[in-house]
Amino acid sequence: MHSSLARIALLALWVCCNAESIVGQQPFFTDDPAVTEPGKWHFEFFDEIDGLQSSQYPNLRQNTANFKLNYGVPHNLELDVDAPYLSISRAAGVQRSTGPGDTDFGVKWNFRSAPEFERVALAVTFYIEVPTGDVRQQLGSGVTDYWLNFIIQKPITTKTRINANLGFLFAGNTSTGVIGVQTIRGHVFTGGLCLLHDFNPRLTLGGEVYGGVADTTGLGRGQLQGLVGGDYELRHGLSLTFGLLGGKYEASPRIGGQMGFTIDFPAVVQKSSVKQSPSSNFRIR
Secondary structure, eight states: OHHHHHHHHHHHHHHGGGOBOOOOOTTOSSOOSOOOOBTOEEEEEEEEEEEOOGGGTTEEEEEEEEEEEEEEETTTEEEEEEEEEEEEEESTTSOOEEEEOOEEEEEEEEEEOOSSTTSOEEEEEEEEEEOOSOGGGTSSOSSOEEEEEEEEEEESSSSEEEEEEEEEEEESOOOBTTBSOOOSSSOEEEEEEEEEEESSSSEEEEEEEEEEEESSOSTTOEEEEEEEEEEEEEETTEEEEEEEEEEESTTSOSEEEEEEEEEEEOOHHHHHHSOOOOOOOOOOO
16 A cells, blocks of 8 residues: 555656645644635645554554645635545454545635735635445445535734634534544534644644534544644645644544645646746735
8 A cells, every 4th residue: 555655646746846836724634714726726645644542442543645636716716525545454363444435525615815914814615525435344434424614714923823613514424434523413513723833934833623523422422633733845836744643532543643745736728828927925824
């Protein structure tokens, strides 16, 4: 699995030679209000290795390789699709599971932007997750999820900002493999709070608290975790992302680490028809 993922990652890095500026929120689970510009593509990849809670035994570790592709459309809208590839390690004598997980399709609307640091930015996302993962191997939930998430960003200074999320899962659950709230019936409430600071034009660091709770009783209904990390712009259009995380309750990893990258591609029509001149982009991240 790891050799295949390495080839995919190297291929994506090679393609990035024509990439442009970064928009996104990785490695944090708390989303920001930024959307990809119309006609442009944004790609994200991360690999996360998590040690699981003792209550998950015989499951010991989960490796999540996640691929996400965004496309910007007019009226401050963004179309999203992301899919994980999972590997779940178990105790001796218990077979491990490897394969694709459930696939997300979503739309994001930034209905209030914030070019000035005094102003609050607002956005909303709606996701549908379809059960493409194998339920028998715990790679998928076996249910279709419908998730609405509200996003608010409040700048504190020109370099520091707070992102807050409040989500409501109408049906399904938030699980990816064996991590996440795993209720099947009922609703799930999610929330996140993230503080970010730009230390220089290339480096952004931050921390977040993220969690969820179901309105039904039972194991796997609660999630609470924290993450510290950031992103470093390697070149114009390519950033390296990294994070360390840990949590409590069965739905959260006990401890974990994440590495990834993000790429923005220029619009095909613009690239072929006109030579673009450098422009200054407001970086909401």
